[in-house]
Structure formats: structure tokens, C-alpha cells
Amino acid sequence: MRFFHKTKIRFMEYRWHWIIASTVLNLAAIGLIFFGPGLKLGVDFAGGTQLTLKFKSEPDLGRVRKALEALGLGDVTIQRFDEASAHEILVHMQNPKGQEGDYTSRMIAALQKEFGGAQAIELNLEGSDALRDALAQADPDKVGGTVDERRAHYKPMSDAILGLRKQVGVVSGPEQLAGPTALSAATRAYLTQNAHFGDFAVLAADNVGPVVGKDLRQKAIYAVSFSLLGMLIYIWFRFKLQYGIGAIVANFHDTLITLGALVITQRPIDLPTIAALLTLVGYSTNDTVVIFDRIRERLKLERGKPLITVMDEAINATLSRTIITSGLTWAVVLALFIFGGDVINTFAFVLVIGIIVGTYSSIYIASPIALGMSNWIEKRKSARRRRR
Amino acid sequence: MQRKLTWRWALIAGVTVAAVFFMLPLDKRIHLGLDLKGGIHLVLQVNTGDAVRAEVDDAMERVRGDLTAKGFAPVALQRLPDGNGFLLKPAANTAAKELDKVIDDRLPEFKVNRGVEVTATLKPEVARNIRDMAVRQGLETIRNRIDQFGVSEPVIQRQGIEGNRIVVQLPGVDDPGRVKDLISSTAFLEIKPVVRVAPTEEALLATTNGKAPEDSEVLSGDIEDIEGRVSGKEYYLVKRASVISGRDLRNARRSQDSYGQPAVSFTLNLEGAKKFDAYTAAHIGDRMAIVLDNKVRSAPSIRGRISDSGIIEGNFTVQGAEDLSLVLRAGALPASITYLEERTVGPSLGRDSINRGLTAGIVGLVLVAVFMLVYYKGAGINANVALVLNAVLLLGAIGALGATLTLPGIAGVILTIGMAVDSNVLVFERIREELDLGKTVRNAISLGFSRAFGTIIDTHVTTIVSALFLFQFGTGPIKGFAVTLIVGLLISMFTSVFVSRTIFETELSRRAQAKTLSI
Numbered sequence: 001m002r003f004f005h006k007t008k009i010r011f012m013e014y015r016w017h018w019i020i021a022s023t024v025l026n027l028a029a030i031g032l033i034f035f036g037p038g039l040k041l042g043v044d045f046a047g048g049t050q051l052t053l054k055f056k057s058e059p060d061l062g063r064v065r066k067a068l069e070a071l072g073l074g075d076v077t078i079q080r081f082d083e084a085s086a087h088e089i090l091v092h093m094q095n096p097k098g099q100e101g102d103y104t105s106r107m108i109a110a111l112q113k114e115f116g117g118a119q120a121i122e123l124n125l126e127g128s129d130a131l132r133d134a135l136a137q138a139d140p141d142k143v144g145g146t147v148d149e150r151r152a153h154y155k156p157m158s159d160a161i162l163g164l165r166k167q168v169g170v171v172s173g174p175e176q177l178a179g180p181t182a183l184s185a186a187t188r189a190y191l192t193q194n195a196h197f198g199d200f201a202v203l204a205a206d207n208v209g210p211v212v213g214k215d216l217r218q219k220a221i222y223a224v225s226f227s228l229l230g231m232l233i234y235i236w237f238r239f240k241l242q243y244g245i246g247a248i249v250a251n252f253h254d255t256l257i258t259l260g261a262l263v264i265t266q267r268p269i270d271l272p273t274i275a276a277l278l279t280l281v282g283y284s285t286n287d288t289v290v291i292f293d294r295i296r297e298r299l300k301l302e303r304g305k306p307l308i309t310v311m312d313e314a315i316n317a318t319l320s321r322t323i324i325t326s327g328l329t330w331a332v333v334l335a336l337f338i339f340g341g342d343v344i345n346t347f348a349f350v351l352v353i354g355i356i357v358g359t360y361s362s363i364y365i366a367s368p369i370a371l372g373m374s375n376w377i378e379k380r381k382s383a384r385r386r387r388r
Numbered sequence: 389m390q391r392k393l394t395w396r397w398a399l400i401a402g403v404t405v406a407a408v409f410f411m412l413p414l415d416k417r418i419h420l421g422l423d424l425k426g427g428i429h430l431v432l433q434v435n436t437g438d439a440v441r442a443e444v445d446d447a448m449e450r451v452r453g454d455l456t457a458k459g460f461a462p463v464a465l466q467r468l469p470d471g472n473g474f475l476l477k478p479a480a481n482t483a484a485k486e487l488d489k490v491i492d493d494r495l496p497e498f499k500v501n502r503g504v505e506v507t508a509t510l511k512p513e514v515a516r517n518i519r520d521m522a523v524r525q526g527l528e529t530i531r532n533r534i535d536q537f538g539v540s541e542p543v544i545q546r547q548g549i550e551g552n553r554i555v556v557q558l559p560g561v562d563d564p565g566r567v568k569d570l571i572s573s574t575a576f577l578e579i580k581p582v583v584r585v586a587p588t589e590e591a592l593l594a595t596t597n598g599k600a601p602e603d604s605e606v607l608s609g610d611i612e613d614i615e616g617r618v619s620g621k622e623y624y625l626v627k628r629a630s631v632i633s634g635r636d637l638r639n640a641r642r643s644q645d646s647y648g649q650p651a652v653s654f655t656l657n658l659e660g661a662k663k664f665d666a667y668t669a670a671h672i673g674d675r676m677a678i679v680l681d682n683k684v685r686s687a688p689s690i691r692g693r694i695s696d697s698g699i700i701e702g703n704f705t706v707q708g709a710e711d712l713s714l715v716l717r718a719g720a721l722p723a724s725i726t727y728l729e730e731r732t733v734g735p736s737l738g739r740d741s742i743n744r745g746l747t748a749g750i751v752g753l754v755l756v757a758v759f760m761l762v763y764y765k766g767a768g769i770n771a772n773v774a775l776v777l778n779a780v781l782l783l784g785a786i787g788a789l790g791a792t793l794t795l796p797g798i799a800g801v802i803l804t805i806g807m808a809v810d811s812n813v814l815v816f817e818r819i820r821e822e823l824d825l826g827k828t829v830r831n832a833i834s835l836g837f838s839r840a841f842g843t844i845i846d847t848h849v850t851t852i853v854s855a856l857f858l859f860q861f862g863t864g865p866i867k868g869f870a871v872t873l874i875v876g877l878l879i880s881m882f883t884s885v886f887v888s889r890t891i892f893e894t895e896l897s898r899r900a901q902a903k904t905l906s907i
Contacts, residue, residue: 001763002820052737100433102727105565127563133707147706162562166739203737205564207730212431216863223861227854234853238846271865275796278858278869279803285854286807286847290814293843321810321817328759328813329806332752336802339751341744343423343737347799348748 004320011315011363012308012371018364022253029260039259042268043206045220047213048074048094049103052204053111055087056172059200067114068093068107081342086169088203088342100209108202115199123161123171123191124201132158140190156182170201220274227278231285239292242373243366247288250366254284254357261353267346276350283329283351284358287322288366294318295367307374311367326359393897396890403882404777407784417787421794421868422733424742427559428567431729434552438723439522440515441471447495447508448474449628452602454490455482473498473509522722523552530554530571532718537570553728564732566711572725574681575715577637578630579664579698582675582687585624592623603628607677609684612703624684626677631667636660638696640716642709645701650709652700654716661696669693680712745798756809764816766906770891771812774883778808781879786872796869804876807847811884815840816907829905833892837885844885848877 033039043050053059061078068076074094081088093107112125121134135157136150143153160180165171174192177183183191208216228248235244255277262269294314302310333355337348411417422429448465455462455478464477478487491500491508498508510518523546531544534556543557561567583604586592592606593599600606604625611620636656643653656664668676668690677687678700685702704712757775760768782801786793819836827835852874859870 006824052734100726100728102568102730104730104732105568108565127561127566129707130563130566133705137706201734202732203734205730205732207727209726209728211433212729219861219863220866223858223863223866226861227857230853230857231850234850271863272796272799275799275866275869278854278866279799282803282851282854282873283806285850286810289847289850290810290843293846297839297842317821318817321813324759324763324813324817325806325810328756328809331755331759332749332802332806335752335755336745336748338748339744340748341740343740344745344748344795344798347795351802 002320004323007316007319009316009319010312012312012368015364015368015371019368022361022365025260026253026256029256029263032260032263033256037263037266039263040266040268042270042273043092043208044270045213045217046094047208047210048092049107049205049207050090050092051104051107051202052081053089053091053200054169054203055089055200056170056197057087057199059087059089061089063114064089064091064111067110071106071110073103073106095209098210100211102207104205104207108205111200112198121191121195122198123195124165124198128158128162131161135187135190138190138194140186141184142186154187157184157187165201169203171197173197216271220271224274224278228281231281235289235292239296240370240374242377243292243370245373246366246368246370247285247292249369250288250358250361251281251284253361253365254280254354257357258350258354262346262350265349267349270346272344272347273350276347277354280351280354280358283355284361287326287359287362290321291315291318291362291367292370295370307371311371315363315367322359322362326355330355390897393890393894396886397894400777400887400890404780406788407781409784410787411780411783414783418783419790419792420742421792421797422557422559422731423795423865424793425559426733426737426739427557428561428564428733429729429731430556430558430568430571430727431547432554432556432571433726433728434523434526434554434721435724435726436519436522436552437471439518440510441467442722443497443518444471444474444510447498450494451476451490454494455479455487458486458490460486468507468509472515473507476506476508477504478506519552520550523554525722526725527554529719529721530556533570533715534558536714536718537567564730566707568727568730570711570715572721572727573711573715574721574724575634575712575718576681576720577634577700577716578679579632580626580628580630580677580679581667581671582677583625583627585622585675585687587620587622589623592625600625607679607682607684609677609687610703618703622684624677624687626679626684630679631676632656632660632664634716634720636663637716640713642706642713643699645699649701650704650706651702652704652709652713652716653697654700654713655697656695664698665693665695668695745795749798749802753805756805760809760812764907767816767819767892770888771809771816773891774812774888775805775808777887778805778876778879778883781883782872782876785875785879789871789875791871791875792868793872794865794868796865797872800869800872800876803851803873804880807851807877808880808884810847811840811844811880812888814843815884815888819905819907823905823907829903830896832905833889833896837889837892841885844881848881852877 064078065076068091073096077092079090079092081090091107093103095101095103108125112122121131126134132151132154135154136147139150141153143150160182161171164176164180168176174197177188177191228251231251232244232248235247258277258280262273267273291314294317295311298310298314299307330352333348333351336344337352340348444467448467452462452465460479460482462476463479465474467474487506491502491506495508497511497514499511501507527544527546534542534544539558539561541559543555545555547553547555556571558567584592589606590598605628607624607626609622609624610618611622612618636659638655638657638660640652640654643651645651672690672692675687675689677684678698679685680700685700700712753775757772760771762768764771782804791797815836818840819832822832822835823829855870855873855877858866859874862870
């Protein structure tokens with residue numbers, strides 16, 4: 001089986017059409033980033049506190065907002081997370097201006113107050129030690145003895161309840177307590193009577209203060225800039241400067257367009273998103289280098305042939321490889337995008353867009369730039385020769 | 389030829405066995421990051437200014453004491469706004485010789501500017517040393533506390549060699565609020581003589597013109613009823629100088645007070661016991677305040693001589709009493725702590741993301757494997773063997789390096805696998821091209837590998853170079869990405885060039901005059 005066997009597409013002939021199309025797309029992305037809605041920075045870079053909450057049933061976002069705004073701290077944004085049926089939401093609150101410190105506990109306490117049950121044993125929020133102590137205090141099994149003896153008795157039960165929570169995310173009612181066999185009948189009855197099955201559980205909490213936020217931003221920028229520079233220098237050293245520049249411009253092109261897509265979908269930029277963008281840069285460069293390699297090889301074999309023809313031949317010769325590799329990688333990230341779950345969804349999204357753009361840019365951005373610069377250098381050289 | 393192949397296979401087998409050895413058992417060898425398995429990650433800052441300020445305060449008290457003893461009580465003595473030193477206005481009658489002597493004796497660590505007023509600032513190297521010690525002590529204290537709390541595989545590190553940040557990672561903790569309190573409680577315990585007690589601050593200071601005398605300070609404490617409910621506040625005027633402090637403790641543990649409520653009892657070390665014994669013997673009938681983090685927990689009367697033990701009462705839960713005795717045992721923090729970053733991932737979210745990620749990854753890999761088989765037939769088997777080997781070696785390397793697998797790390801794995809597939813595709817396409825040009829099977833394979841080799845090296849090295857920079861400059865997740873990427877690419881070069889070629893050549897050596905190739 002062979003696809004794209006012995007193609008003779010004259011890619012470079014139409015390069016200007018594509019360069020113009022790319023320029024338009026890039027300008028649009030720049031417009032979206034700087035003059036449009038702008039990049040939505042996630043908690044890593046914007047700072048603040050972010051809670052991932054799972055509710056028992058469709059949460060009333062108005063109440064969530066009201067409870068948090070009553071704290072009188074920073075701006076609150078609420079966003080749905082995962083499929084609607086999972087009842088999961090992301091809540092983000094800015095730290096009060098310039099303030100370090102931990103706001104997680106205060107936010108959770110405020111929500112707990114709003115959704116009731118701050119007094120009783122809160123089955124969806126309590127840690128296993130606190131739960132064990134609460135049971136040891138109430139002692140529904142009438143164990144008696146010292147605190148430590150009672151603790152030892154109730155420890156397996158509190159662990160079982162935590163295990164249940166891990167399994168279901170949020171314990172929605174007393175009927176679910178029938179599950180764990182470690183619970184004694186009396187304890188089960190006691191919890192059914194006295195425990196509060198809160199409306200929500202905290203799946204994750206992130207707090208990034210302004211100092212760390214700034215730090216992360218700066219380090220991400222350093223890391224990305226230096227790695228691009230390293231790439232440029234290596235390609236310059238192995239090929240020629242104009243090829244290195246072609247590859248770097250292609251990288252910027254891919255990143256900009258992908259960032260534009262992130263703006264349109266209003267997905268937040270976090271550290272994993274940066275890792276995804278770097279993956280895309282690595283991928284796109286890989287693609288570019290394969291084509292450059294073939295160009296270099298052909299140039300050695302067929303001296304005197306115009307560069308534009310050599311480039312077309314090189315791109316055609318590697319076309320089947322380009323399509324197969326891109327197609328396979330794209331299939332993998334598409335699987336991640338569809339089945340991978342919410343945590344890696346943005347990550348997969350970047351690559352689903354990025355691989356398409358990256359493959360295209362190796363052919364229509366990196367190569368034409370290397371071609372244009374080579375021609376320009378050639379012209380200047382010959383002009384100088386003529387002057388002499 | 390045959391012998392060369394044997395060697396090649398021996399090397400491949402050796403590397404594979406080593407990898408399997410390092411990756412098994414999976415759950416022990418492959419450390420998952422907190423984003424995948426749940427837990428808490430904290431970055432905290434030790435406010436080293438506190439320690440510097442305490443040092444300056446100490447020096448001020450020494451100077452005040454000496455001068456007052458000689459009859460030259462200073463007119464003013466105040467800390468400089470930046471906290472690094474203090475300003476002294478000596479009394480007009482102060483003998484210059486005596487002042488010089490006090491300064492020389494008491495302030496060897498200060499740079500002193502003498503004039504009508506004396507300004508003393510800590511020497512920079514001394515201040516630096518104090519800050520560094522504060523962070524080191526803080527690190528030690530936090531480590532003690534967490535060890536006593538009992539968390540498996542905690543990571544507690546200073547961020548950078550200098551600097552005042554500490555990173556704490558605790559996998560599997562299900563009550564982050566409690567752990568954070570445990571870490572950040574300064575747990576500074578002091579026992580101070582009580583001068584008098586009053587229900588309001590004004591009443592307390594009514595006899596002293598609304599200002600506390602220089603050697604005393606005002607502290608507050610909660611009033612509790614028998615059941616431990618807080619019913620109001622009380623104010624205490626206490627001496628600044630403490631009788632004993634947390635440094636004099638030998639041990640602390642949870643116990644009960646006379647009402648059966650949870651309390652913390654402590655024992656003193658030899659030196660502390662000596663001081664406490666002498667003080668209580670001389671002050672029977674007086675009250676002393678048990679002060680924790682500048683708040684009066686209780687203020688019992690001294691009924692008799694106490695030598696080496698005491699009890700802290702007042703509104704504890706069992707867990708509260710336990711946590712306090714834990715931090716008292718582990719020692720006080722030399723300075724306060726601010727949380728700069730906190731990340732808590734619940735175990736259910738972590739487990740969910742692993743399951744879904746794995747499903748997706750497996751679906752993706754099966755797709756790739758099936759395609760390679762259909763498109764390259766026999767050679768596809770070859771590529772798939774290389775691919776599986778790639779995954780095994782990568783896991784082995786992660787296990788051997790003790791690296792942690794995080795979500796961004798998985799991104800690195802995906803890019804690696806993409807490039808490993810790409811290397812195979814590059815070689816196969818090249819072999820097909822050579823076959824099209826009419827080369828023999830043996831020649832085509834040999835040329836295909838050698839021509840694709842340059843390309844494979846270039847693509848891999850380009851990415852490794854940039855990953856090295858990411859490793860150097862990146863933080864946490866980006867670093868994790870860089871590590872798996874670098875390791876993965878080295879392995880990918882090995883599998884796609886060396887292993888794949890060995891398989892082809894073994895095939896050829898079996899059919900010496902092969903006319904066709906399944907590709």
C-alpha cells in the first residue's frame with residue numbers, strides 16, 4: 001500500500017498565496033491576543049486561588065458566586081468543567097491586590113456555610129483523621145476506654161468512608177453508606193442521623209501568589225526563548241542561517257495561530273499548556289528538519305539546479321513520510337482529545353490544532369523563507385561580483 | 389556477519405532486561421507526580437526579616453540593660469524602620485567611656501555610627517548569616533513536624549541554594565487544611581510573669597497613663613467556661629522577659645486537664661528546669677501566663693515549687709492538643725511563614741485523569757500499530773517491536789533515574805513516541821525509494837538506513853538541544869517535560885536505528901539471496 005507515491009506537486013510556485021494566507025491568520029491571532037478578548041491566563045500565571053468542585057446535582061452557580069463574593073476579596077470567575085452530567089465546576093478567585101497567602105480554606109469555609117452543614121460531621125470535606133476523631137467522640141459503637149482505643153476502633157471506618165469518596169467523588173446520601181462493609185451497623189445509623197452529606201467535594205485546589213505567578217511567567221518565557229535560540233543555533237550550524245531563521249519563523253507562526261485558537265475557545269493558559277506548545281514546537285521543527293535535510297542532500301547531488309526546483313523535489317520526496325507521520329501523531333492526539341478527560345483536554349487541543357499548522361508551516365513557511373533569503377543572498381553576492 | 393548480529397542481539401537483550409528490572413514493580417518504581425496521584429504541593433517563604441528583627445531586639449535589650457544598670461537609662465531606643473538596626477539616644481549625663489564600653493562589649497556584630505545619637509546596623513554578612521540560618525532552621529523544623537505527622541515519601545527542600553523558599557510535597561494527604569496549619573504554626577511558647585489582669589485594655593493600663601511600662605507588654609487571652617466554650621476576652625500585662633521558652637522543652641504530649649478536657653503537658657530540659665524551679669520557688673502565689681504565639685492560653689497561679697513539668701490548658705480538641713504537642717516537640721519556627729503557592733489534587737481527580745489518559749493513550753497506540761502493520765506489512769512488525777521496546781526502555785529509564793511522571797511528562801512521552809514512529813517511517817520510505825530505483829534488497833536496506841540516519845540524528849538532536857535549555861531554565865512541570873523528552877529521544881534513536889536495523893539484517897541473513905522485501 002502506498003499513498004502519495006511519486007507526486008510532482010509544484011509547492012513553491014504558489015508560495016505567495018500561502019504566505020499571504022498565513023500572514024492574514026497571524027495578524028488575526030495577534031489581533032485576538034492584543035486587541036481582542038486576549039489570552040486567558042490560568043491560575044499558574046494569573047495567580048489567585050482555583051478550586052475544582054464536584055457537586056451532587058446541578059450546582060446553582062449564582063449561589064456559589066454570592067458566597068465567594070461575600071468574602072470581599074478578589075474577582076470571582078466560575079466555569080463549568082467536564083461533561084455537564086459530572087456537575088463539576090472550576091472556581092477562580094484573584095488574591096486581593098498584591099497579597100500573598102492562602103485563601104483556599106476561607107473559600108471552602110464560605111462555600112460550606114452557603115451550602116449548609118458547617119456544624120455537623122461533613123462527610124464530603126473532612127479528612128480521615130478528623131472523621132475518625134468525630135466518631136471516637138460520639139462513640140456510636142459504645143467502645144468506651146481511652147481516646148486512643150476508640151480511635152483505633154473507628155480508624156478503619158473513617159478510611160472506608162474516604163475510600164468511598166475517592167470512588168464516587170461526592171457522597172450524595174446515606175444510601176451510599178451501605179457500600180463500605182467496614183462500617184458497623186451502629187456507626188452507619190449514627191452517620192445517617194447526624195452526618196451532613198454536603199452538596200460538594202473539593203477535587204483540587206490551587207493557590208498561586210503574585211510572587212510565584214511572576215516567577216513562573218518569567219521562567220516560562222526564559223525557558224521557551226532559550227530553547228528556541230538553541231534550536232536556531234543548531235540548525236544554523238548544521239545547515240545555514242537562512243534555514244535556521246525559516247524554522248524559527250515557522251515556530252512563531254504555529255505558536256501564534258494556536259494561541260489564537262486558545263483565545264477563541266477561551267481556554268486558560270497554564271504550565272501544562274506551555275508544555276503542549278513546546279511539544280508542538282518540537283514537532284514542527286522535526287518536520288521542518290526532515291525537509292531541509294532532503295534539500296541539502298539533493299543540493300549536493302544535483303549542483304546547478306535552481307533551489308526552487310530542488311525544494312519542490314525534496315518536499316515531494318518526503319511528502320508520503322510527512323503525511324503518514326503527521327496523520328499518525330494527529331490520530332494519537334485526537335484520541336487524547338476525545339477520550340483523555342478534562343485534565344488533558346486543553347493539552348490535547350493545542351496539539352490537534354498545532355500538528356496541522358506545524359505540518360503545513362514546514363512546507364509553506366520554513367521552506368519559502370529559506371528560499372527567499374537564499375535567493376536574496378545569492379543576488380547580493382553576484383551583484384558584488386559584477387561590481388568588481 | 390553472523391557474529392556481529394549475535395553481539396547486537398545480546399546488547400538489545402541486556403538493555404531490555406535492565407529496563408524491565410528497573411521498571412518492576414511498576415507502582416514502586418514509577419513515581420507519579422502529585423497531579424496524577426493526588427496530594428499537596430506547597431511553596432512557602434520563611435519571613436527571614438523576623439529573625440533579623442529578633443536579633444536586633446535582643447541587642448537593644450542588652451544595651452538598655454547595661455546602660456540602665458550603670459545609671460544612664462537611655463532617652464530613646466528604637467528599631468530602624470528597615471528592621472536591620474536601631475537608634476539610641478543616650479541620656480545627657482552618659483559618660484562617653486561607659487557608652488563606648490557597652491557598645492564594644494554588646495554590639496560586636498553591628499556597624500556603629502557614633503554621634504550625639506548612636507545608629508547601629510547589623511553587619512551585612514551577619515544579617516545574611518542570620519537569614520540563612522533562619523531558613524535552614526525552618527527547613528529542619530518543618531521536616532521534624534512532617535516526620536512526626538507521618539507522611540510517606542515527603543519531599544521537603546529549600547528552593548535554590550540561597551533564597552528563603554521551601555518546597556513541601558506530601559503525597560496522599562487528605563486533610564490539606566490541617567497540614568498547612570501544622571507547618572505554619574510558629575509554636576512559639578513562653579511562660580511569663582503576670583503583672584496584672586483586667587477585662588479591657590484601658591482598665592489594664594489605667595494606672596500607668598495608658599502605656600505599658602518599658603519592660604512589660606499587653607497580651608490577650610480567651611475566657612472559657614468549664615465546657616471549653618469561649619465566652620469573652622481578657623487582657624494581661626506581662627513582663628517582656630520570659631521565664632522559660634520553647635527552647636527549654638524536652639518533650640510535650642497530649643494529656644487531660646482536671647476536667648478531663650484535652651490538654652498538652654510538657655517536661656523541661658535540665659537548664660529549663662533549673663530556671664523554672666528557682667522562679668516558682670520565689671513567686672508562690674503569683675500568676676504566670678502560658679503564652680503561645682503571643683496569645684495567653686492560660687494564666688494559672690503558682691501553688692508550689694514546680695521543677696520540670698507543666699500543662700497547657702484551654703479549649704483544645706483532641707486533634708488540636710495532639711497537633712500542638714507535635715509542633716512543640718518538633719521545635720518552634722525561627723520566623724513566620726507565608727504560603728506562596730499551594731496545589732492540592734484530590735485522589736479521585738488524580739485517579740480519574742490516569743484512567744482516562746491511559747485509555748486514550750492505548751487507543752492511540754493501537755491505531756498507530758495497526759496502521760504500521762497494514763501499510764508496511766512485514767516491516768510494520770519490525771516497527772511495532774521497536775515501538776514496544778521504546779516504551780519499555782522509557783519506563784525503565786524513568787524508574788532507574790527516579791524521575792517523576794507528571795502530566796507534562798506524559799506530553800514528552802507522546803512527542804517521543806511520535807518521533808520514534810517518524811524515524812521508522814523515514815527509514816521505510818527511504819528503503820522503498822531505493823527499491824524503486826532498482827537496488828537489491830540488501831543494498832536498499834543498507835542505503836535506506838544510512839541515508840535516513842543523518843535526518844534522524846538532526847531531528848533528534850535539534851529537539852534534545854532545545855529540551856536541554858528547557859531543563860536548565862524551566863520550572864517543575866516544564867522540567868518534567870524536558871526530562872522525559874531527553875531520555876525518550878535518546879531511546880528512540882537507539883530503537884529506530886539500532887534495533888530496527890538489527891531486525892532487518894537478521895531477516896536478511898536467514899534468506900541470503902532475498903529478492904523481495906515485505907515493506
